[in-house]
Amino acid sequence: MLSDDALTMPELNYMLVGERLDAGSSLYDGVWDNIAPLSAFVYMAVDFFFGRSQLAYQIIALLLVAFQCLIFNRLLLLNKAYNENTYVPGLIYGLLMSFSFDFLTLTPVLMGTTFLLLALNNIFSHIEFRAKQDEMILNIGLFIGIAYLFYLPNITFGIAALLIFTFFTGTVARRYLLMLYGFMLPMLLAASYFLMGGRLKAFVYNFLNPLLDYEVEQYMSITGVFVLFSIPLVFLVLAFVRMGQRARFTNYQVRLTQVMFVWIVFSLAFIFISGTLSPNIFAIFVPPVAFFLSHYFLLIRKKWMAELAFFAFFVSVILFNLGIYFGFFISEKYLGFENYLVKGDDQWRNKxxxxxxxxxxxxxxxxxxxxxxxxxxxxxxxxxxxxxxxxxxxxxxxxxxxxxxxxxxxxxxxxxxxxxxxxxxxxxxxxxxxxxxxx
Known part of the structure; x- marks a missing residue:
C-alpha cells in the first residue's frame, strides 16, 4: 500500500503548498490557501527533504500513528480507564487508523489529533482528584491551541474541554481562565508573527475567515460515508449496549466514558465546520471509538467469543481498506472516489x-x-x-x-x-x- 497509485486531491494540495513555500513564497500572501500555519510548515519541511513524495507522507504518517497508539494506550493505562492493564486499546486504535487507505497519510487532521491526545491525558488526570496542578490546566489549553494551528476545526475541542470542566470537575474560576489563556496563546503568537511580517490581513482572510464562510468540498456522498464506516458504527452500537448491560465501573471510570462521549459529539461539530467531506476527516473519531470498542472486547466474558468478534473486526479492516484500494470488495461500487483521487494528467508536464x-x-x-x-x-x-x-x-x-x-x-x-x-x-x-x- 505504500505507493503513489492513489494520490488524493487533498494530498496534492498539501504538496503544492509545501513546494511553493519551499521555493520561497510566503504563506497566505504568496500562497493563497486555507491551510493551517503549522501544517504548512510541516509540508514545507517535507518538500525540502523529500520533494513531492507521497511515500514520504505515508511513512511519516505510519510513524505518527504508531506514536499515537503508544500515547493513547499509555494514557488509558496510567489513568486506569479499564479494570485490567491491557494493550487492547492501542491495538484497536491502530486497526481503526487502518480502516481507510487515506487515514495513513500525512494530513492536518492526523497531526492535530496527536496534540488532542496529549490534552486528553491531562484532562483525565485532572478529573482524578489527585492531579490538579496549574501547569496541567495550562497545558490542556496549550495542546488544544497547537492542535487548531494544525487544523482549525480542532478549535471545537476547546469548547468541549470547557464543558467537561464544568460538568465533570469542581474546577475553580481561576483555572478556567488559565486554560483559556493557554488556549488563546498559540493563536496570539501566530497572529503576532504575521502582524510583524505585514501579513495579518492575509492570515485572517485565508486561515480564519473560511471557518465561517466556506464551500463544502464533497469528495464522497453521505451514503458512501455510512457504507465505508458501517462496521465501526455497528461495533460502536454493540459497545454501548454491552457497557449498559455488563459494565461495573467506578465513578471515575464513568466520568472517563462521559468525556469520550463528549468527544464523539464534538467530532460531529468538527466534521460540520471542516468544510470537507472526505474519508480522512473521520479519523477524528478514532480515539473515542477505540476507547469504547476496547471496553466492548474486554467485557466479553468468554474468550473464544471475544477472539471471534475481534477476528470479524480485523477482517472488516482488510475488506474495507485493501478491498476498496485494490477493488476486490463489493463496497467499492458504493464509494465514488472519482472526484477524490487524482487521475494522471501529463498534458502540462514541467509547465x-x-x-x-x-x-x-x-x-x-x-x-x-x-x-x-x-x-x-x-x-x-x-x-x-x-x-x-x-x-x-x-x-x-x-x-x-x-x-x-x-x-x-x-x-x-x-x-x-x-x-x-x-x-x-x-x-x-x-x-x-x-x-x-x-x-
Missing part, C-alpha cells in the same frame, strides 16, 4: 500552470504559478476585477509570476484581461478557455 478551479489535477506533473492556489479564496478576485483592490492584487500576482498556461474553467479571464492590457498582450488563447504565454 508553470494556473488552474482557476477546485480540480487540481493539471498540477500533477506541473508547477503552480501565481499565489492563487485555492480557487475558493481567489474566486472573488477573478469574478470582480472591476474593484481596484482586486485588480491590483491580480496584476501583481500575475506579473510577478507569469504562468505558462492558464486553465480557466469558469470563464473569468476575459473580464480580467480586458482590464490588464499589458498582461493580455502576453497571452493567446486556443478558444477552449486555455491561455498560453506567447513565446
Amino acid at each position: 508553470r500552470v494556473l488552474v482557476l478551479d477546485h480540480n487540481l489535477e493539471p498540477y500533477l506533473n506541473a508547477y503552480p504559478a501565481t499565489p492563487f492556489l485555492n480557487w475558493q479564496l481567489s474566486e472573488e478576485l477573478f469574478r470582480n476585477p472591476e474593484y481596484y483592490d482586486n485588480l491590483t492584487i491580480l496584476h501583481k500576482g500575475l506579473v510577478d509570476d507569469l504562468p505558462d498556461v492558464i486553465i480557466d474553467r469558469h470563464d473569468v479571464m476575459p473580464y480580467v484581461l480586458e482590464r490588464l492590457p499589458k498582461v493580455h498582450s502576453r497571452y493567446e488563447t486556443s478558444g477552449d478557455n486555455i491561455y498560453y504565454l506567447r513565446k
Whole structure:
C-alpha cells in the first residue's frame, strides 16, 4: 500500500503548498490557501527533504500513528480507564487508523489529533482528584491551541474541554481562565508573527475567515460515508449496549466514558465546520471509538467469543481498506472516489500552470504559478476585477509570476484581461478557455 497509485486531491494540495513555500513564497500572501500555519510548515519541511513524495507522507504518517497508539494506550493505562492493564486499546486504535487507505497519510487532521491526545491525558488526570496542578490546566489549553494551528476545526475541542470542566470537575474560576489563556496563546503568537511580517490581513482572510464562510468540498456522498464506516458504527452500537448491560465501573471510570462521549459529539461539530467531506476527516473519531470498542472486547466474558468478534473486526479492516484500494470488495461500487483521487494528467508536464478551479489535477506533473492556489479564496478576485483592490492584487500576482498556461474553467479571464492590457498582450488563447504565454 505504500505507493503513489492513489494520490488524493487533498494530498496534492498539501504538496503544492509545501513546494511553493519551499521555493520561497510566503504563506497566505504568496500562497493563497486555507491551510493551517503549522501544517504548512510541516509540508514545507517535507518538500525540502523529500520533494513531492507521497511515500514520504505515508511513512511519516505510519510513524505518527504508531506514536499515537503508544500515547493513547499509555494514557488509558496510567489513568486506569479499564479494570485490567491491557494493550487492547492501542491495538484497536491502530486497526481503526487502518480502516481507510487515506487515514495513513500525512494530513492536518492526523497531526492535530496527536496534540488532542496529549490534552486528553491531562484532562483525565485532572478529573482524578489527585492531579490538579496549574501547569496541567495550562497545558490542556496549550495542546488544544497547537492542535487548531494544525487544523482549525480542532478549535471545537476547546469548547468541549470547557464543558467537561464544568460538568465533570469542581474546577475553580481561576483555572478556567488559565486554560483559556493557554488556549488563546498559540493563536496570539501566530497572529503576532504575521502582524510583524505585514501579513495579518492575509492570515485572517485565508486561515480564519473560511471557518465561517466556506464551500463544502464533497469528495464522497453521505451514503458512501455510512457504507465505508458501517462496521465501526455497528461495533460502536454493540459497545454501548454491552457497557449498559455488563459494565461495573467506578465513578471515575464513568466520568472517563462521559468525556469520550463528549468527544464523539464534538467530532460531529468538527466534521460540520471542516468544510470537507472526505474519508480522512473521520479519523477524528478514532480515539473515542477505540476507547469504547476496547471496553466492548474486554467485557466479553468468554474468550473464544471475544477472539471471534475481534477476528470479524480485523477482517472488516482488510475488506474495507485493501478491498476498496485494490477493488476486490463489493463496497467499492458504493464509494465514488472519482472526484477524490487524482487521475494522471501529463498534458502540462514541467509547465508553470494556473488552474482557476477546485480540480487540481493539471498540477500533477506541473508547477503552480501565481499565489492563487485555492480557487475558493481567489474566486472573488477573478469574478470582480472591476474593484481596484482586486485588480491590483491580480496584476501583481500575475506579473510577478507569469504562468505558462492558464486553465480557466469558469470563464473569468476575459473580464480580467480586458482590464490588464499589458498582461493580455502576453497571452493567446486556443478558444477552449486555455491561455498560453506567447513565446
